[in-house]
Amino acid sequence: MPTYTAPVKDMQFILHDVLNVASSDIPGYDELDRDTTQAILDEAAKLSENVLAPLNKVGDEQGCKLENGVVTTPDGFKDAYDQMCAGGWIGLDCDPEYGGQGMPYLVQSAVGEMFVSANMAFNMYQGLSHGAISAIQTHGSPDQKAKYLPNMIEGKWSGTMNLTEPHCGTDLGLIRTKAEPQDDGSYKITGSKIWISAGEHDLTDNIIHLVLAKAPGGGEGTKGISLFIVPKFMVNEDGSLGNRNAVSCGGLEHKMGIHGNATCVMNYDSATGYLIGELHKGMRAMFTMMNEARLGVGLQGYAQGAVAYQNALGFARERLQGREVKGVQNPDGPADPIIVHPDVRRNLLMQKSFVEGARAFTFWGANMIDAGHRKNDADAEAMVSLLTPVIKGFLTDKGFDTTVLAQQTLGGSGFTKEWGLEQFVRDARITMIYEGTNGIQSLDLVGRKLAMNGGKTIMAFFEMVKTYIKENEGNEALKANFLDPLKKASKDLQAAGMYFMQNGMKNPHNALSGSYDFMHLFGHVCLGLMWAKMAQASYSALENGTSDPEFYQTKIETGRFYMARQLPATALHLSRIETGADTVMTLDAANF
C-alpha cells in the first residue's frame, strides 16, 4: 500500500526562501509569516496523511455506484468530506463576506497539492465547487451570491461545471442544450451533458450545476452560449431547500482512473435555470472557472508525480538487487539497495527535479494570481494568463511521465496493484485530457497568448529572464550551473517565437504543428528559471550559515541535474519547430 508524507519543508522553502511571501506588498501576505504557514500546512498535512491518503485505494477499488438515480461515493468519503468542511478547508481562500477564510490563493494551492497527492479523486468534489464558487463570485448578481455562496463555501452544497455534450467537447460552439426564457425571468434548460465530474453524489445536501446552454437570439457558435445556475434542489426565498429540479444523473462512466470521483451523464429535462452573467456571454463567465481549473489541473499533474516519486524513493532505498560497480555499499546484505545504481538514480532525479521545479512554478503562478486579484497588478494577471496553458499542459504531461518513471523504479512491483503505483499512473492520465486537452492548451498558447497585448506579455517574460540573469551573474557557481544554461534555453524559446512570427502568418500550419513543442520548450524554460531561483536562495542560505546545510545543498544538486539533464530538451523542441509544417502536413489523410 502506498504512503504519503506531505512535503511541508519543501513548501516552506518556496514560500519563504524563494518567494519571500512575508515581505511581499500583496495585501494579505503580511499574515504569511513562517509560523503561520507552518501551522496551516501542518494541519493540512494531518488531514492529507491520516484521512485522505488511506481512502485513495478504497476509492479506486470501490468506485461510485448509481442506483435509482442516487450516486453513492466509496466508504469513508462522506466522513472525510465532513472533516474537510469542519476544518474550513473548502472556503480557505474564499471571500470572508460569504463565510470564507480569505487566505491568499497561494496558500490554497499549497494545501491543494497535499489533498491531490493524498487522494485526487476525492479532492475533485471540492475542486469543482471551488471553480463554481469563483464563477458565481465574479459573475453572479448580489442575490445569487447571497443565495448560493455561503452554503457552497461551507461545503454544505457543492458545484459542477457542465460544458461537454456527446457530440462536442473541444468545439463548444456545437452545444445543443437549450435555454428557453420564462415569464418569471428564469429559463427552462433542456439537454444532455456527459462526463460531468461530481455531477451527482451523496456528500452534500444540494448540488449547484453551472450549465452552458443556448438561449434564443445568440447566433451560431460560441457567441450564442450563456451560462446558467441549475440547482439540484430548488432554493426557497428563506434559503431552505424546495422541490427537486428536473435534473438527474443518467449514468456513471466506467473509466481508467479517478474511480472515486463520479463522472456523470447529466440530463436536463426542462430544468429551472437562472442566467449568470450576461446573456450570450457565457463563455466569458465559464472562462473564470476554466482558467482556475486549468491551474488546478496542472497542479493535479505534478501532485500525482510527487506522491508517485515518494513511493518510488522508498522502494529504491529498500529493494536489494545487484552491487554498486565501484564498491559494495551494503556488505551485511545479499545485495545493495537499488538506489546505488546510476540508472536508478537518474530515474529518481528525473522525478525529483521535475516535481520540485513544478511546485515552485505553480506557487509562482499562484503568487501572480494573488498580485492580480489583491493588488490589481495587470502585468501579473497578464503573465499568469500567458503561462496558464504552460502550467496545465507541461505540468500534466510531465506529471504523468513522472508517475510512469516512478512505476519503472519499482520494476515488476510497479505493475502490480499491491504497490499502488499503477493507480497513480491511471489517475494522472486524465489530467492531460480534461480542461481542454494538452494539444488545445498549446494552440491557446501559440494562437492567442503569444499575441496577447500586442506581444507585450511574452516580451515582458523574456525581459524578466534576461534581467534576472544579468543581475545575478556575479555569483560564479550560480552563473556556471544555472544562469548560463537558462540563458541558452531562453534563447531557444525566443528563436521559436521568432520562427512563428516569421512563418506563422504566411502559413498557420507552421505555427500549429509546432505549438506542442513550443509549450514544452516554454515549460522547460520556466522550470529552469525556478531552479535558478531555488539555487540562488540555497546559495544564500549556505552563505548565511544555515543550520540545515544538507537541505540547501540537496536543492542545489537537484537543480544542477535539471539544468544539465532536462533543460537541454529545449534544443530538440526548437529544431522540431523550425522544420515547420512540411513533414506534418504532406501525407494525405487516406495514407495514414
Ligand SMILES: Cc1cc2nc3c(=O)[nH]c(=O)nc-3n(C[C@H](O)[C@H](O)[C@H](O)COP(=O)(O)OP(=O)(O)OC[C@H]3O[C@@H](n4cnc5c(N)ncnc54)[C@H](O)[C@@H]3O)c2cc1C
Ligand atoms: C473523467 C472525465 C471528467 C470530465 N469532467 C468534465 C466536467 O466536469 N465538465 C465538463 O464539461 N467536461 C468534463 N470532461 C470532458 C473533457 O473536458 C473533454 O473530454 C475534453 O475537453 C476533450 O473533449 P473531447 O473528449 O470531446 O475530445 P474532442 O474534442 O473530440 O477531441 C479529440 C482529439 O482531437 C483533438 N482536437 C480537437 N479539436 C482540435 C483542433 N481544433 N485542433 C487540434 N486538435 C484538436 C483534441 O486535442 C483531442 O486529442 C471530463 C472528461 C473526462 C474523461
